[in-house]
Amino acid sequence: MDLATSVLADLPVYPWAIVAGLTALGAGTALEPRRVPRDQWLVVLRSGRATRVLASGTTIRLPLLEHYLWLPRAPICHPIVVAARTHEGIEVRLSGDVTIQIVDPAAAAEASLTPTDLALDEAERALARLVARGDVVALAELPTYLDVEVAVPGVRISALEIGRIEIELTWQVLRSVAPQTK
Structure with a gap:
């Protein structure tokens, strides 16, 4: 044993x-x-x-x-890239940073299991709508910091900073800005 x-x-x-x-x-x-x-x-x-x-x-x-x-609990800074077309049909690409903050965690959690991602998507759509309403010349006058409202309960976008605007130079772009350069 x-x-x-x-x-x-x-x-x-x-x-x-x-x-x-x-x-x-x-x-x-x-x-x-x-x-x-x-x-x-x-x-x-x-x-x-x-x-x-x-x-x-x-x-x-x-x-x-x-x-x-x-x-x-702290604000989160997310990079954002939006490809959109102006009302003239010119393709534009904007990049920048979005700062998202949860202000009411209970309301944000009840709205979505990923409220920051939902707010980020909404900020991208709002920026695309802003580009679609304007023309190429208006993009040059676009402020660096924008105020964007989100419909996600309990979430606030505290800053939307546009860092870069890219436009492919085509004859369409040159024709649309030509009257502004005279």
Whole structure:
């Protein structure tokens, strides 16, 4: 008989203790405790509705009923590239940065599981509409910083900075700016 068998043979076996221990371990794992870092919000969603928003501390969730959504507390700067056509049909490409901030995490989480991506898409569409309303000459007068409203609840675009405007020089472009150069 080896040492392990002799030690285990002397211990009383309580099957209920093993089952209780495994059940407690499974319940602790299923509740999935989370600690919230300082730079994020933790939104606990149940059936698509925000039940809790935590800025710090620890929380647990009810398995199969709730899930977590992490949202940034600080403004996030995203690069943006938009290809659009002016009302004259000239293709333009704008690039820059969009600063997105979550101001109401509960409303943002209920609107979308990716509210910053949704706001970024909306900013791209707004910039494309702005280009489509103007002509090539109006693009030269476009301000560097723009105010863009987003319809995503709980999300605000704090800055939209246009860094570069690219236009392919074609006869159409030259003809549209010719009256402005005289």
